[in-house]
Amino acid sequence: MSWKPHEVSRRRALAATAGLVSAAALPLTPAHAAAPSAAAGSGPRPLADFTNPVIWQDFADIDIIRVGNAYYYSASTMHYSPGAPILRSYDLVNWEFAGHSVPVLDFGAKYDLDGGRGYVRGIWASSLAYRPSNRTFYWIGQIDFARTYIYTAPAAEGPWNRLTTLGTAYYDAGMLVDTDDTLYVAYGNTTIHVAQLSPDGRTQVRTQQVFSTPSSVGTLEGARFYRINGNHYIFLTRPANGQYILKSTSGPFGPYTMRQVLLDLRGPIAGGGVPHQGGLVQTPSGQWYYMAFVDAYPGGRVPVLAPVSWTSDGWPVIQLVNGAWGVTYPQPNVPSPPRQVTPMTGVDTFDGTRLKPNWEWNHNPDNTKWSVDNGLHLRTATVTNDLYGARNTLTHRIQGPTSTATIELDVSGMRDGDRAGLAVLRDSSAWIGVKRAGGSSRVVTVTGLTMDTNWNTTGTGYETAGTALGGSRVWLRVQADIRPGTGRQARFSYSTDGVAFTSMGPAFTMGNDWRFFMGHRYAIFNHATQALGGSVTVRRFALTTP
Incomplete structure (x- = not known):
């Protein structure tokens, strides 16, 4: 098959570096929408540290959300079926499988391996969201540059069912459930758009270009969409060695200003790439974390976790250790888990x-x-x-x-x-x-x-x-x-x-x-x-x- 823009941008960047990028979307419940402050994460620090990577398995194109005291993590699966696995954690460090958002890859005969092949197609960077108003999980992703699919479920375990198919291909989509319950999607490669969906999530109301990446930065993609402290943020990745964020103080359609979050940052895995292509999430106590992945072939792309602070004017800053993403950090200060998660081995x-x-x-x-x-x-x-x-x-x-x-x-x-x-x-x-x-x-x-x-x-x-x-x-x-x-x-x-x-x-x-x-x-x-x-x-x- 020929390389489409998504692959081409990654090929170009990865030929020189060991990373890869796309970001994650956080549909904010009222708990998520709490304002960052100097007091966030204050209180007694847990004695134990955690070690990166938090999972040494292949879970790329991370989207991470919190619902109550539980965290949910979605990842890409390309041609594997069922697609878009969901992991669950109560402390951001220990994870278990909960289910899959896409029960079957019913996007054409090639995904049946019967007269055709879907290798390296299928589930790419997609988005997981939770909508408190109807207590429903949402998954959104584009397939084959042709259409966007939305699935919903009452619980992460399922059952998951297709809600709708949209004619617009939301490339590397990031969904936001805004504080007024409106559904938005940020998407695109270099030229970033925001779409508004109908109240039932079945149709597109409008779409608008909100940002054009400067040539000095290059390619940005992998949108994750947030509303934090009244501002709208689009978290974007530069394949394969950078992470950037856009901020709007005037609503989801901008205008947006850009700031670099990381570039060529040394990662915590020896021989691995630059941490990138992930999402932001807040704990109940107010701490913020960034979950990214590191290219670590031949095993794949594995997740790493780091705490985040915020500047006084509302920009996230990754907390580094000796100028690098830390191998260890203090354990997140979270409520006691209701149970132990099921081991992944x-x-x-x-x-x-x-x-x-x-x-x-x-x-x-x-x-x-x-x-x-x-x-x-x-x-x-x-x-x-x-x-x-x-x-x-x-x-x-x-x-x-x-x-x-x-x-x-x-x-x-x-x-x-x-x-x-x-x-x-x-x-x-x-x-x-x-x-x-x-x-x-x-x-x-x-x-x-x-x-x-x-x-x-x-x-x-x-x-x-x-x-x-x-x-x-x-x-x-x-x-x-x-x-x-x-x-x-x-x-x-x-x-x-x-x-x-x-x-x-x-x-x-x-x-x-x-x-x-x-x-x-x-x-x-x-x-x-x-x-x-x-x-x-x-x-x-x-x-x-x-």
């Missing part, structure tokens, strides 16, 4: 009948070919030699800086020609798994799965090691090092009893190029190369850290 035995929200499919799945019932049952959904073209590949973010994923796989239902296993998936990939041929099974490692920059397959992989599998159950393991930089490796091993693991094949060196945007993921797959009808069952998935 651990064991999933696929109990119940639904996948947990930490899972996302590579494109939309064929729902007739999988089920969950005390195990994940994957029936072959595609006949192909190309994993990138196989439906029903289930992915999980890699935990950094290093982690291990292990699956227990029952292969008794495989048929000749089937391939099933555990991959390290991106535009360059490798896997350990089982090949079935001639009525017998072999455990193998495969590498050389590659795409070009138009996301067409250039290599379907080749076997690097293999051994006969005598039984019907095997444990497959991948250990991945996703610290930012070159030469990071994933290593493969297997077991026939779940206790003693044997290394297999050479290590796989992961790429750290930014252009696929999403980081490497662990991926569980089962596809046919001859005929449909085979199946596997995943009994257990474990994600552990050293």
